[in-house]
Amino acid sequence: MEENLFPKNFFNRHSKLVAPDLIGCYLIKKNNEKDQVKGIIVETEAYSQEEEACHGFRKITESNKSLFGKPGTFYIYKSYGIHHCLNIVTDKENFASGVLIRAVFISKKNERLASGPGLVTKTFGVDVSFNSLEVLKNKSLWISQKDSTLEEKDLIQTTRIGISKAKNIKWRWYLKNSRSVSKRLKGDRTPKLNNHLSF
Template sequence: MEKQFFPKNFFYRHSKLVAPDLVGCYLIKNNNEKDQIKGIIVETEAYSQEDEACHGYRKKTQSNQSLFGKPGTFYIYKSYGIHHCLNIVTDKENFASGVLIRAVFIPRKNERLASGPGLVTKTFGIDISFNSLEVVNNNSLWISNRESYLEQKDLIQTTRIGISKAKNIKWRWYLKNSRSVSKRLKGDRTPKFKNHLS
């Protein structure tokens, strides 16, 4: 797949604007010249410095400093010391703002293989070594823009998962017709059939 780059200021926006626009984009990792894993991002969450659930809410530390870095770079941290989480830095430098990649659909694989942030990084082999890497200007791990346009009706907007503060903010988006979403909104049934954006 050829890289389809984003508009110049795509990542220089608030995370709540970038997060829904990343749904439908491709996450791609080259393990070597002949081995590539590629999937469609189907669920994202936004976090920002004014939000209590954000890692950078209180201050910049050694562990979260990448979140204050250049928009369009990866911020990777270890959740509860167990699994890594993949985030994209957004908005502006010296301001904590990022988008968590919650779930990815990988064609021709088990549809639940990467249906959660820890499963995404485990499946793609992503660890702290990718922290601060630019999202597009590298050949090991990158995100490529959507091939087709998504309408508002294609997305579900709801509250975030697994947080104890700011739980009522609706900064999570997922692809309605995907069977790879980590957790659906109550009452939203899992679609019966697969398609190219499962």
């Protein structure tokens, strides 16, 4: 398992602070001793109990209780009963706050392979069996710190996708120079193949 260099209490912050900081970090899934999938997180969304789009807005339930759990753990749910979505719990216990991993760039693979939350979990083989696992302390699915520092100008901040409430909150971030983003802001052109950031 690779060394994690995250600052202490990295996940003990509001989801809108953690979400942009996760862009550029590595998502790694170890299938066995010889096989692992590794990619760069290029798009995230923040959700928090204080706004209606969050699963924990109304109350804690059996299905969302892990979102109220320990910061730095996974919250995984099935969207519309079809595909799983990978989230990281943030902020504090007993308060619903999390970051959805929306898109990941995987080197030497089709650039659109993991360009959406359902495609991320499909590509990495993630299901509810990973729910509530600690992000930095398990040997099968984890996040590793980024190699280089991204600046604010490298990211686009915009509204979230596929929600019917709290639609105007700009809690989605993506890496401007990535071609693996699920959906770009209107007017933001997809970078040319030889111009996009490669990690």
